[in-house]
Amino acid sequence: MFNRFILAIVLAGVFFVTPAQARYVIGVDDILYIQLYGDPSMTGLWEVREDGNIKYPLLGEVKSAGYTLSEFNDSLTEKLKKYYQDPQVTVTVDTYGSCKVFVLGQVARPGVYYYKREASVLEILLLAGGALDSGKKSSVVVIRQLESTPQIMRVNIDKVIDDGLVALNIPVRPHDIVFVPKTFITNLNDFLNKIYPSLRTFMTINSIYRMEWTRP
Numbered sequence: 284m285f286n287r288f289i290l291a292i293v294l295a296g297v298f299f300v301t302p303a304q305a306r307y308v309i310g311v312d313d314i315l316y317i318q319l320y321g322d323p324s325m326t327g328l329w330e331v332r333e334d335g336n337i338k339y340p341l342l343g344e345v346k347s348a349g350y351t352l353s354e355f356n357d358s359l360t361e362k363l364k365k366y367y368q369d370p371q372v373t374v375t376v377d378t379y380g381s382c383k384v385f386v387l388g389q390v391a392r393p394g395v396y397y398y399k400r401e402a403s404v405l406e407i408l409l410l411a412g413g414a415l416d417s418g419k420k421s422s423v424v425v426i427r428q429l430e431s432t433p434q435i436m437r438v439n440i441d442k443v444i445d446d447g448l449v450a451l452n453i454p455v456r457p458h459d460i461v462f463v464p465k466t467f468i469t470n471l472n473d474f475l476n477k478i479y480p481s482l483r484t485f486m487t488i489n490s491i492y493r494m495e496w497t498r499p
Contacts, residue, residue, distance in 0.1 A: 309347050309355055310397060311335060312380025319363065320371040328377055341366055352376070384455050385485065386411040388463035389418030403452045404438045407461050414440065418463040425453065426460040426475065426482065433479065435471045 309315065311331050317339070319325035329337040335348030342362050347355050356374040363370040379397070384407055387393050391412025398407065404425060414420050420440040427434040436453065443452045455461065460482060468474045 309350055309352065309376070310380055311348050313348075313376055314378040314380070315347065316375050316377040317359070318373045319367075320373075322367075331380065382457040384458070385460045386462075387460060387482075387485070389415045389465055390463050391415060398455075403454055404461055405440060405443055405452050407455055408440065408463070411461075414463045417465055419465060419467050420444075420463065422464055422467045424462045424464070424468060424471065424474070425455065426462065427456060427458075433475055435475045437468070437471060 309331060311333055313331045315329050315331065315337065317326065317329060325340055329339060331337055331347050335346055336344045337347050339345045339359070342359075345359065345362070350358065352374055356372055359374065360370055360372045363372065382398055384396050384398065384402075385394075386396055386407060390408060393411065396407065396410050398410070402410075404423060408414055408423070414423070421442070423438045423440050425436045425438060427436070438453060439448075439451055442448045462478075464474075
């Protein structure tokens with residue numbers, strides 16, 4: 284029964300980001316590899332600065348953060364038409380500047396999120412729009428090291444918010460899964476064993492995706 288329930292959630296799109304959400308969006312501290320075919324001097328690595336710009340030859344300051352790779356590629360191509368006839372440009376991410384975390388369950392916007400600095404469970408939940416009323420905030424779980432020996436921890440967000448117990452608001456680590464259940468999870472290990480296959484599938488499919496944010 285539980286496996287059928289998980290499958291239904293997956294098919295309904297609760298565990299997976301939508302195509303619009305899944306488009307990778309360039310962010311601050313990403314290092315972009317830009318290749319302009321036929322001109323090695325315009326090919327290389329550029330880091331996205333805190334202001335969201337890169338400084339590209341001929342063009343100077345170019346806004347990149349907030350654009351999908353495809354959008355930025357098209358924008359750069361259009362700008363270069365001033366200097367080249369039919370410029371052929373390819374933009375890829377050489378190094379991602381942020382850390383990835385997965386937010387699932389009863390939250391407003393389940394999906395894959397990136398954060399730059401150390402972030403707590405509560406901060407990550409806020410990135411995902413917060414827990415829904417249907418979510419059991421006293422039994423939020425953090426699943427860690429899914430690729431090796433999984434760990435699962437409970438975080439009582441109600442106590443963090445209502446009682447100010449900030450010590451309970453643990454920091455997340457890259458690739459953590461933050462899950463807000465509908466009901467209180469009595470046995471954490473049993474829950475992990477049941478949900479483990481679906482989580483592995485989710486992480487595999489979403490391994491290169493990033494939630495889209497508002498363009499600056």
